[in-house]
Amino acid sequence: MRPAALDWSVENCTIARAMEILGERWTVVVLREVFNGVRRFDDMRVRTGIPRQVLTNRLSMLVERGVLRREPYREPGSRPRHEYRLTGMGLDLWPVLVAVLGWGDRYLADPEGPPLTVTHRDCGAEVRAALRCAEGHDVTEPQDVVPVPGPGARRRG
Amino acid sequence: MRPAALDWSVENCTIARAMEILGERWTVVVLREVFNGVRRFDDMRVRTGIPRQVLTNRLSMLVERGVLRREPYREPGSRPRHEYRLTGMGLDLWPVLVAVLGWGDRYLADPEGPPLTVTHRDCGAEVRAALRCAEGHDVTEPQDVVPVPGPGARRRG
DNA sequence: TTGCTGAGTCTGTCAATCAGACCTAGCCTG
DNA sequence: CAGGCTAGGTCTGATTGACAGACTCAGCAA
Numbered sequence: 001m002r003p004a005a006l007d008w009s010v011e012n013c014t015i016a017r018a019m020e021i022l023g024e025r026w027t028v029v030v031l032r033e034v035f036n037g038v039r040r041f042d043d044m045r046v047r048t049g050i051p052r053q054v055l056t057n058r059l060s061m062l063v064e065r066g067v068l069r070r071e072p073y074r075e076p077g078s079r080p081r082h083e084y085r086l087t088g089m090g091l092d093l094w095p096v097l098v099a100v101l102g103w104g105d106r107y108l109a110d111p112e113g114p115p116l117t118v119t120h121r122d123c124g125a126e127v128r129a130a131l132r133c134a135e136g137h138d139v140t141e142p143q144d145v146v147p148v149p150g151p152g153a154r155r156r157g
Numbered sequence: 158m159r160p161a162a163l164d165w166s167v168e169n170c171t172i173a174r175a176m177e178i179l180g181e182r183w184t185v186v187v188l189r190e191v192f193n194g195v196r197r198f199d200d201m202r203v204r205t206g207i208p209r210q211v212l213t214n215r216l217s218m219l220v221e222r223g224v225l226r227r228e229p230y231r232e233p234g235s236r237p238r239h240e241y242r243l244t245g246m247g248l249d250l251w252p253v254l255v256a257v258l259g260w261g262d263r264y265l266a267d268p269e270g271p272p273l274t275v276t277h278r279d280c281g282a283e284v285r286a287a288l289r290c291a292e293g294h295d296v297t298e299p300q301d302v303v304p305v306p307g308p309g310a311r312r313r314g
Numbered sequence: 315t316t317g318c319t320g321a322g323t324c325t326g327t328c329a330a331t332c333a334g335a336c337c338t339a340g341c342c343t344g
Numbered sequence: 345c346a347g348g349c350t351a352g353g354t355c356t357g358a359t360t361g362a363c364a365g366a367c368t369c370a371g372c373a374a
Contacts, residue, residue, distance in 0.1 A: 003193065003194035003195050003196070003200070004194070005190070005193035005194055005195050005204075006195065006200060006204070008272065008273075009272070010204050010205060010272070012266075012267050012272050013186075013189070013272055013273065014258060014261030014262050014265050014266050014271050014272070014273075015185060015186065015189045015254065015257055015258050015261055015273075016186050016189075017261050017265040018257045018258075018260055018261035018265060019182070019185045019186060019257070022257070023180065023181070023182050023183075023184075023185060024180065024182070024361090025176070025180050025181070025361095025362080026180075026362095027180070028172060028176045028180060029170075029172065029173050029176060032170070032172045032173075033162070035304065036160065036162035036304050037160035037161070037162055038160050038162050038163065039160070040320080040321090041320070041321055041322075042319090042320055042321070043160070043163060045321095047162075047163070047167050048167060050363095051362070051363045051364065051365095052321085052322070052323085052363095052364090052365095053322090053323080053324090053362080053363075053364095054361085054362060054363070055322095056321085056322065056323085057361090066264075077372075077373085078319080078320085078371080078372065079319095079320090079370070079371040079372060080371090081320065081321080082321095086299075089264050091299040092260055092263065092264075092299075093260060094288065094299045094302060095256040095259065095260070095286045095287070095288055096253070096256040096257055096260055096286075097172065098256075098288055098302070099252040099253040099255075099256040099286060100172055100175045100176070100179070100253055101171060101172050101175075102252065103175055103249055103250060103252070103253055104171030104172055104174050104175035105171050106249065107223075107246055107249075108171050108174040108175060109169070109171050109309060110169050110309050112308055112309045113307055113308030113309040114171050114307045114308070114309050115165065115166070115167070115169050115170055115171070115306065115307055115309045115310045115311065116165075116170065116171075116172075116304055116305070116306060116307050116310065117304070117305055117306075117307040118302050118303065118304050118305075119290070119302070119303050119304075119305055120290035120292065120294055120296055120301060120302065120303075121300070121301045121302070121303050122294065122301065123290060123292045123294060125290040125291035125292040125294075126290060126291045127288050127289065127290045127291075127296055127302050128288070128289060128290075128291070129252045129253075129256060129286050129287070129288055130252070130286070130287055130288070130289050131251065131252055131255055131284050131285070131286055131287070132284065132285060132287050133276070133277035133280060133282040133283060133284045133285075134282035134283045134284075134285070135277065135280045135282040137277055137279065137280060137282075139277055139284055142243075142248040142249075142251045143278070144277060144278045144279065145251060145255070145275050145276070145277065145278065145284050146275065146276050146277075146278050147192065147193050147273055147274070147275050147276075148273070148274055148275075148276055149272065149273060149274075150270055150271045150272055150273050150274040151269055151270030151271070152266060152267050152269045152270040152271050152272045153272045153273065154272065181330090182330095182331080183331095197351080197352090198351065198352050198353075199350090199351055199352070202352090207332095208331070208332050208333065208334095209332095209333090209334095209352085209353070209354085210331080210332075210333095210353090210354080210355090211330085211331065211332075212353095213352085213353065213354085214330090214331095234341075234342085235340080235341065235342095235350085235351085236339070236340040236341055236350095236351090237340085238351065238352080239352095
């Protein structure tokens with residue numbers, strides 16, 4: 001059976017566009033750091049082992065794309081510096097990070113368990129990414145999700 | 158304030174491990190194709206424009222890592238071939254793909270809207286990735302999620 | 315004046331990406 | 345059974361990116 005997807009163009013696919021930002025080796029690791037509250041160049045570098053040049057590139061790319069912003073700050077007794085903080089666009093990446101974390105925890109963790117969990121501030125219970133439809137139904141089986149062309153779909157030329 | 162994360166090692170971080178698989182330029186795009194039902198080498202290549210060599214590499218990497226499997230099939234009147242299908246581990250990437258799609262749709266879509274939506278098979282309503290805690294509370298604000306060291310956490314040496 | 319520190323830049327090496335040409339197994343047609 | 349077609353690749357060479365290690369630079373402090 002010929003997949004229906006073959007009739008539709010992928011030139012404006014938003015997954016591809018998102019992966020142009022997120023799809024470089026270290027980008028998501030940098031975002032993990034920022035979500036964890038690590039906001040300064042050298043802290044990130046020491047923790048992650050990312051080469052300086054690459055970290056510089058990734059951070060400026062993320063600033064340029066609007067995911068992070070540079071925020072000046074000044075600690076008493078040192079000169080003014082800046083740190084990297086999430087913008088609204090960046091904060092909205094939480095579900096992506098949590099989804100990746102959940103998958104990694106399930107298939108790639110060491111036997112003793114994952115090194116990090118995310119919890120709900122109010123009740124302390126573990127937070128996970130779940131799929132839900134606009135009608136409020138939970139979607140647990142992958143087979144229950146059907147991709148369909150959206151408003152911006154274009155036929156292939 | 159010094160971030161607590163600095164005390165913890167990241168060597169066994171499951172996000173980093175997941176991104177070793179997902180974090181290459183084309184991997185997620187390949188997965189998007191497979192989730193959309195496009196399972197054959199040439200269909201993918203024509204649709205995505207991925208260079209042959211790279212597509213070969215990505216597919217065999219994904220097979221090797223257990224995300225895809227090669228399935229032989231035979232269409233009447235042609236020789237036996239094989240196609241790529243998701244394993245259980247691969248199917249569990251749905252929440253990741255949907256989360257990326259949701260973010261991309263929100264910030265990177267063309268004005269006329271996203272080219273693809275995912276819907277619930279039963280009711281046809283749009284499916285989105287949401288965060289929920291184990292107690293069943295919905296988590297809508299990024300600030301309501303708190304990262305804490307998990308069972309596999311190691312102090313930094 | 316010299317030194318320290320956070321946040322870089324510069325340089326050279328090595329690996330990955332990419333485009334484009336070439337190859338190959340099995341089927342089909344003449 | 346020779347030749348062609350096609351899906352699914354290899355091979356080759358040019359460009360880009362990752363990486364390590366050394367160097368730079370601004371401002372504070374001794």
